[in-house]
Amino acid sequence: MEQLKGRDFLSMADFSRQEVLAVLARAQSYKAGETAPPMGGKTLGLLFRKASTRTRVSFTTAMYQLGGNVIDLDPNVTQVSRGEPIEDTARVLDRYVDVLAIRTFDHSELSTFADLCHIPIINALTDREHPCQALADLLTIQENFDTLQGLTLTYLGDGNNVAHSLLLACAIVGLHIRVASPKGFEPLPEIVNLAQKLAHHSQVTVTNDPRAAVENCHILYTDVWASMGQEQEQNQRMPIFAPYQLNQELLSLADPDRIVLHCLPAHRGEEITAEVLEGEHSRVWDQAENRLHAQKALLSCLL
Numbered sequence: 001m002e003q004l005k006g007r008d009f010l011s012m013a014d015f016s017r018q019e020v021l022a023v024l025a026r027a028q029s030y031k032a033g034e035t036a037p038p039m040g041g042k043t044l045g046l047l048f049r050k051a052s053t054r055t056r057v058s059f060t061t062a063m064y065q066l067g068g069n070v071i072d073l074d075p076n077v078t079q080v081s082r083g084e085p086i087e088d089t090a091r092v093l094d095r096y097v098d099v100l101a102i103r104t105f106d107h108s109e110l111s112t113f114a115d116l117c118h119i120p121i122i123n124a125l126t127d128r129e130h131p132c133q134a135l136a137d138l139l140t141i142q143e144n145f146d147t148l149q150g151l152t153l154t155y156l157g158d159g160n161n162v163a164h165s166l167l168l169a170c171a172i173v174g175l176h177i178r179v180a181s182p183k184g185f186e187p188l189p190e191i192v193n194l195a196q197k198l199a200h201h202s203q204v205t206v207t208n209d210p211r212a213a214v215e216n217c218h219i220l221y222t223d224v225w226a227s228m229g230q231e232q233e234q235n236q237r238m239p240i241f242a243p244y245q246l247n248q249e250l251l252s253l254a255d256p257d258r259i260v261l262h263c264l265p266a267h268r269g270e271e272i273t274a275e276v277l278e279g280e281h282s283r284v285w286d287q288a289e290n291r292l293h294a295q296k297a298l299l300s301c302l303l
């Protein structure tokens with residue numbers, strides 16, 4: 001996929017349908033055991049301002065499997081935490097590493113890196129989007145249903161970064177998406193509008209009604225009710241989000257061949273019950289594994 005070489009991946013909307021499908025196809029062949037041509041000493045920098053297990057480890061392993069190197073640019077041990085302007089950091093790192101994966105709060109920090117760096121910049125999660133997660137989610141859906149067309153994904157809960165990337169991802173590939181959130185916690189209107197614009201063959205629905213949203217859907221998806229940086233709102237949000245819990249009752253309204261996804265980490269007994277997370281319809285461990293295959297494909301396409 002020559003046209004992805006050197007590109008940034010800041011938002012799911014940065015890639016066309018054809019480009020997303022090409023990354024997924026490469027991810028599938030890596031998962032099936034195809035070995036990638038060696039990366040020849042290329043270096044990935046990881047600049048993470050928030051905690052991470054899956055993204056950090058899967059990116060690191062992916063780069064090693066591709067024959068590349070990884071440097072952990074922990075803000076606490078670089079000059080970043082001592083206040084060196086991010087513009088200066090970006091222009092310096094650009095000259096040392098070949099690709100940067102950044103996890104931060106404010107999406108505009110990612111845009112600053114993208115504006116100032118010549119190397120590919122990857123969004124490893126911001127408050128606005130989590131596109132690497134959405135790539136792995138699409139891969140998981142594709143391997144379970146053998147298609148991405150004509151299926152409905154229902155996302156229950158907070159209209160957050162994960163919901164935003166899913167809205168765009170579903171619209172781009174042609175999955176119907178319904179997002180059910182409490183009033184005041186819906187996804188950003190600008191993201192919903194963009195998803196609607198991108199969706200040529202599928203429907204984008206945002207509702208406050210969780211029961212209507214899950215009816216006959218094929219994929220049920222949820223995420224934590226308070227994301228990283230919102231921990232102080234956790235208790236206040238619990239009663240507001242309770243009707244959106246992914247439990248056996250809501251699950252039973254979906255299609256008989258339904259699967260359950262969660263980006264993890266999960267809070268059992270809050271956004272999802274332990275029974276559903278560990279139940280026969282859950283694909284969350286495959287989904288977590290697919291982070292590795294999807295990001296390996298992404299890195300190899302961008303580099």
Ligand code: CP
Binds near residue numbers: 265
């Ligand atoms: N799903 C996800 O991004 O997990 P981490 O926060 O552990 O990276």
Ligand code: NVA
Binds near residue numbers: 125160161224228
């Ligand atoms: N919405 C969650 C996703 C974690 C992978 C957060 O931002 O904390």
